[in-house]
Amino acid sequence: SQKIEQNSEALNIQEGKTATLTCNYTNYSPAYLQWYRQDPGRGPVFLLLIRENEKEKRKERLKVTFDTTLKQSLFHITASQPADSATYLCALSRAGYSSASKIIFGSGTRLSIRP
Amino acid sequence: EAQVTQNPRYLITVTGKKLTVTCSQNMNHEYMSWYRQDPGLGLRQIYYSMNVEVTDKGDVPEGYKVSRKEKRNFPLILESPSPNQTSLYFCASSFLSSGGYEQYFGPGTRLTVT
Numbered sequence: 490s491q492k493i494e495q496n497s498e499a500l501n502i503q504e505g506k507t508a509t510l511t512c513n514y515t516n517y518s519p520a521y522l523q524w525y526r527q528d529p530g531r532g533p534v535f536l537l538l539i540r541e542n543e544k545e546k547r548k549e550r551l552k553v554t555f556d557t558t559l560k561q562s563l564f565h566i567t568a569s570q571p572a573d574s575a576t577y578l579c580a581l582s583r584a585g586y587s588s589a590s591k592i593i594f595g596s597g598t599r600l601s602i603r604p
Numbered sequence: 605e606a607q608v609t610q611n612p613r614y615l616i617t618v619t620g621k622k623l624t625v626t627c628s629q630n631m632n633h634e635y636m637s638w639y640r641q642d643p644g645l646g647l648r649q650i651y652y653s654m655n656v657e658v659t660d661k662g663d664v665p666e667g668y669k670v671s672r673k674e675k676r677n678f679p680l681i682l683e684s685p686s687p688n689q690t691s692l693y694f695c696a697s698s699f700l701s702s703g704g705y706e707q708y709f710g711p712g713t714r715l716t717v718t
Contacts, residue, residue, distance in 0.1 A: 532608075534709070535706045593649070
């Protein structure tokens with residue numbers, strides 16, 4: 490069955506360092522991969538979407554890579570700040586109106602940035 | 605303000621008592637979806653709708669019903685709730701796309717079934 494794994498449940502890093510989160514998938518061929526941020530007690534917030542034919546995408550301090558050969562996406566936050574502490578979720582979907590509508594999420598990585 | 609609203613935010617009920625969780629969006633989105641979130645399991649899609657009167661099953665539809673009679677509303681119905689449906693529920697909406705969705709999520713509904 491299709492499976493998404495996010496590298497670890499929790500990741501703790503020092504402020505100012507680059508945080509790198511991993512999303513691996515098996516038995517699935519996604520066309521699109523998304524990253525969301527979720528704060529405790531709140532709904533996820535969309536951050537970035539990357540397509541299978543895009544190797545890398547950036548938005549301010551965020552960078553996402555998508556390697557369909559390795560079946561992996563890496564999510565980087567550079568110059569991390571305590572305010573970046575949250576749970577980060579990856580989500581996959583296929584191409585086409587109907588297929589893109591069926592979305593599967595990873596269980597998330599809880600990121601903590603210590604001052 | 606663009607938003608997705610859910611009601612109620614918290615609900616404690618008993619096994620077998622029918623309930624409805626409402627979801628409404630004001631962004632004229634075609635696509636709406638319901639998820640449940642459980643510790644260690646992440647978000648799992650229950651049902652989704654690509655437009656009015658068009659709904660389809662996600663990964664965990666058993667025990668749930670939905671309807672989409674109006675574009676802005678997408679209620680989740682539990683005809684006979686059971687304790688294994690105790691969870692945190694999220695509604696989300698987006699413009700319809702063949703190329704991936706930027707979903708807007710509601711604040712969540714925490715449901716406890718005793």
